[in-house]
Amino acid sequence: xxxxxxxxxxxxxxxxxxxxxxxxxxxxxxxxxxxxxxxxxxxxxxxxxxxxxxxxxxxxxxxxxxxxxxxxxxxxxxxxxxxxxxxxxxxxxxxxxxxxxxxxxxxxxxxxxxxxxxxxxxxxxxxxxxxxxxxxxxxxxxxxxxxxxxxxxxxxxxxxx
Amino acid sequence: xxxxxxxxxxxxxxxxxxxxxxxxxxxxxxxxxxxxxxxxxxxxxxxxxxxxxxxxxxxxxxxxxxxxxxxxxxxxxxxxxxxxxxxxxxxxxxxxxxxxxxxxxxxxxxxxxxxxxxxxxxxxxxxxxxxxxxxxxxxxxxxxxxxxxxxxxxxxxxxxxxxxxxxxxxxxxxxxxxxxxxxxxxxxxxxxxxxxxxxxxxxxxxxxxxxxxxxxxxxxxxxxxxxxxxxxxxxxxxxxxxxxxxxxxxxxxxxxxxxxxxxxxxxxxxxxxxxxxxxxxxxxxxxxxxxxxxxxxxxxxxxxxxxxxxxxxxxxxxxxxxxxxxxxxxxxxxxxxxxxxxxxxxxxxxxxxxxxxxxxxxxxxxxxxxxxxxxxxxxxxxxxxxxxxxxxxxxxxxxxxxxxxxxxxxxxxxxxxxxxxxxxxxxxxxxxxxxxxxxxxxxxxxxxxxxxxxxxxxxxxxxxxxxxxxxxxxxxxxxxxxxxxxxxxxxxxxxxxxxxxxxxxxxxxxxxxxxxxxxxxxxxxxxxxxxxxxxxxxxxxxxxxxxxxxxxxxxxxxxxxxxxxxxxxxxxxxxxxxxxxxxxxxxxxxxxxxxxxxxxxxxxxxxxxxxxxxxxxxxxxxxxxxxxxxxxxxxxxxxxxxxxxxxxxxxxxxxxxxxxxxxxxxxxxxxxxxxxxxxxxxxxxxxxxxxxxxxxxxxxxxxxxxxxxxxxxxxxxxxxxxxxxxxxxxxxxxxxxxxxxxxxxxxxxxxxxxxxxxxxxxxxxxxxxxxxxxxxxxxxx
Numbered sequence: 001x002x003x004x005x006x007x008x009x010x011x012x013x014x015x016x017x018x019x020x021x022x023x024x025x026x027x028x029x030x031x032x033x034x035x036x037x038x039x040x041x042x043x044x045x046x047x048x049x050x051x052x053x054x055x056x057x058x059x060x061x062x063x064x065x066x067x068x069x070x071x072x073x074x075x076x077x078x079x080x081x082x083x084x085x086x087x088x089x090x091x092x093x094x095x096x097x098x099x100x101x102x103x104x105x106x107x108x109x110x111x112x113x114x115x116x117x118x119x120x121x122x123x124x125x126x127x128x129x130x131x132x133x134x135x136x137x138x139x140x141x142x143x144x145x146x147x148x149x150x151x152x153x154x155x156x157x158x159x160x161x
Numbered sequence: 162x163x164x165x166x167x168x169x170x171x172x173x174x175x176x177x178x179x180x181x182x183x184x185x186x187x188x189x190x191x192x193x194x195x196x197x198x199x200x201x202x203x204x205x206x207x208x209x210x211x212x213x214x215x216x217x218x219x220x221x222x223x224x225x226x227x228x229x230x231x232x233x234x235x236x237x238x239x240x241x242x243x244x245x246x247x248x249x250x251x252x253x254x255x256x257x258x259x260x261x262x263x264x265x266x267x268x269x270x271x272x273x274x275x276x277x278x279x280x281x282x283x284x285x286x287x288x289x290x291x292x293x294x295x296x297x298x299x300x301x302x303x304x305x306x307x308x309x310x311x312x313x314x315x316x317x318x319x320x321x322x323x324x325x326x327x328x329x330x331x332x333x334x335x336x337x338x339x340x341x342x343x344x345x346x347x348x349x350x351x352x353x354x355x356x357x358x359x360x361x362x363x364x365x366x367x368x369x370x371x372x373x374x375x376x377x378x379x380x381x382x383x384x385x386x387x388x389x390x391x392x393x394x395x396x397x398x399x400x401x402x403x404x405x406x407x408x409x410x411x412x413x414x415x416x417x418x419x420x421x422x423x424x425x426x427x428x429x430x431x432x433x434x435x436x437x438x439x440x441x442x443x444x445x446x447x448x449x450x451x452x453x454x455x456x457x458x459x460x461x462x463x464x465x466x467x468x469x470x471x472x473x474x475x476x477x478x479x480x481x482x483x484x485x486x487x488x489x490x491x492x493x494x495x496x497x498x499x500x501x502x503x504x505x506x507x508x509x510x511x512x513x514x515x516x517x518x519x520x521x522x523x524x525x526x527x528x529x530x531x532x533x534x535x536x537x538x539x540x541x542x543x544x545x546x547x548x549x550x551x552x553x554x555x556x557x558x559x560x561x562x563x564x565x566x567x568x569x570x571x572x573x574x575x576x577x578x579x580x581x582x583x584x585x586x587x588x589x590x591x592x593x594x595x596x597x598x599x600x601x602x603x604x605x606x607x608x609x610x611x612x613x614x615x616x617x618x619x620x621x622x623x624x625x626x627x628x629x630x631x632x633x634x635x636x637x638x639x640x641x642x643x644x645x646x647x648x649x650x651x652x653x654x655x656x657x658x659x660x661x662x663x664x665x666x667x668x669x670x671x672x673x674x675x676x677x678x679x680x681x682x683x684x685x686x687x688x689x690x691x692x693x694x695x696x697x698x699x700x701x702x703x704x705x706x707x708x709x710x711x712x713x714x715x716x717x718x719x720x721x722x723x724x725x726x727x728x729x730x731x732x733x734x735x736x737x738x739x740x741x742x743x744x745x746x747x748x749x750x751x752x753x754x755x756x757x758x759x760x761x762x763x764x765x766x767x768x769x770x771x772x773x774x775x776x777x778x779x780x781x782x783x784x785x786x787x788x789x790x791x792x793x794x795x796x797x798x799x800x801x802x803x804x805x806x807x808x809x810x811x812x813x814x815x816x817x818x819x820x821x822x823x824x825x826x827x828x829x830x831x832x833x834x835x836x837x838x839x840x841x842x843x844x845x846x847x848x849x850x851x852x853x854x855x856x857x858x859x860x861x862x863x864x865x866x867x868x869x870x871x872x873x874x875x876x877x878x879x880x881x882x883x884x885x886x887x888x889x890x891x892x893x894x895x896x897x898x899x900x901x902x903x904x905x906x907x908x909x910x911x912x913x914x915x916x917x918x919x920x921x922x923x924x925x926x927x928x929x930x931x932x933x934x935x936x937x938x939x940x941x942x
Contacts, residue, residue, distance in 0.1 A: 034189035035182015040447035044867035075182035099667030100179030101414030130875035139843030
């Protein structure tokens, strides 16, 4: 058994897990944070993306023990002070989700993408960057729109400062 | 329409829980004492089971039970069935082989479930599953349906000699032969509709809970139709009587048909919960989904289309071999028959059609409905062959279609369907205009200068939705009626609950269905809740598939709203001392027309429940139910245009433009309809360009993960140009045709027509991967 200590969504958590426990299973089963989903077993679909120390990580590619000592943000912790994150708003306003299963991973990946592109994004870049996230419902059309929308707004916010 | 009524682009009520990670999917469920299941599945595509040794597995850490098919049978659990009877042309009923939820005597595809292990953790269940020792005697394997019909092919089921499930005909063979005898031109085409894996992003899962105190079962499951699941598990699989079985389909992460069927796992986990005394949860891995979810399509077809000297179509002949896999899944027989051949007239006036379909067993995963279900296969046959004919006849593909369009409605086709409304010129005109179809040759020339092959392809599809008139489908062999039910409950404070038998797994019912009440009573949609997906809450329903939730599900709600409105008006007329005919309900007020007398909506509701002052003889309460049985199928249709550029050096196809003009009849929420089209197009383009399902000769699935099976990703697709035209559907009260499957039905032929136009070789298999396209370019040189 491995001892796992994390800060998840701003809260310090401790727990024990089998050595083979993946971070995604630790989040879902030990912490009850079921917003992070498991959509495949080959690290392809991206439904399990969370932020580990500020970077987007597929939580099915990391052991819980490996993540110990890190700060983790999941979809449940993305908004701040009870407010939705701009990407969460953009996904809703652009109808960028249907069944909702890939959505948490999409939003977490996109948040990282926008962080890495402070000068803004274009459609081709967004499509290339979403390579690791599969959606079966939306045809990506509205997801791309939502990410560009949130990116434009975040760029505008930065410029306003 | 108001801000939230019919036609408004209302943002979705359900989104908040999904964007904040608060969705509740089956695998998120935890109940006290819950344990985890793993299946031991066959590694062989065809083998006799000689022995099953579970002793070592039973001794593994955490193991609670290791269960076999023999025990399942001893407890009286029945075999899985196909619920749609098809009769062969000789009048004999289809030949259904036995399908035990856990295999006992033989396995027939890789992934066939043999043993269930229940343990404290999922990891322990899997470890123990590996310790189950099954002795197999391997048998010869056949994976291709045409090969399975050959003399000497390996035989799957004793009930189906020659692997032939049925040999079915539709249409008038004699009239069709006569039409061909008079033809001045005949176009012939052999095509394969490739097998697809549906791959909803949420893998299937189920949680079976047996309550010994009540002798009652609860089944959480990833289902598109929980009531049908309860009905089938109760009536046919002998799990429990309906009143002792509750089925809950909570948030479901996409279905696309694959979650219609009642699979072995639900049945087994319910039974295992009683057997082991603990709640049993199973959640599929994606690899397991690839192996054991029902697949889609897999047709091999020869088609011939006959023309007179004026290029008018005289007749169509179609012969199809449909691969149904190793067992007949729940609706598998209806897909290559009444959902396929009945659509072969397309948008065209074809005097004579004859279709023959042979359905065949092979050592592959069962095949059943996948988005479109039969209709994409029909549209692919017809739209490929008419484009091919236009090339042979050297006339514009748009022109040839126009020449043969049906323009008068109702129109009786030679293959059962009576089209009730449509305007095929309107969708073709809209799409060709936006795509600048007439200006294409300039773009082809310009691309050639850059060394690219540019092509354009059309597809003018029709489909049948609003499934379906119960008596009609009953006469065609359906085991169930295909109506829908609804109940509208107005609470004493005026808020509303709408209970529906439709199930939402991405379609946004919680929003669109609420818009109906907003339209009717002028109440905000936030005061309207949609209740679905639980057999304890909703009495009965037929679920969501075949683009039926709008045309059938919402029509049932409309009928219930009619009754609520009528009663509310009676109450209001009594309270306001007015004539019932003068009462109108607008913007949340109940008024006497032409006066200033009015009551707020909630006061009428409250009056219904206080019952202090109701009309004489009226029952208290404001709650009404309705069943709606459609009078006809609905017929969405449209025109899709795909434009591609191909790199001749690599065979890589880029979709440079995709235009879709669709006629869905009346639209409740355009935003949601557009989303449905986008998703359907992605699946259709995925079929055409990317998604191939390959079994090797020994029956091993080579494309069994997202690393081998090419799911469309954001970079593989363009942004779409979509629009709608409208002819109102006369067959339901809302005028709706349905939109859920159109994208997947119309797009594959448009893509393949475009590529074959670009490379000047009409012989091109799907998926048109770079390798396939490159080889076709070389072969066409």
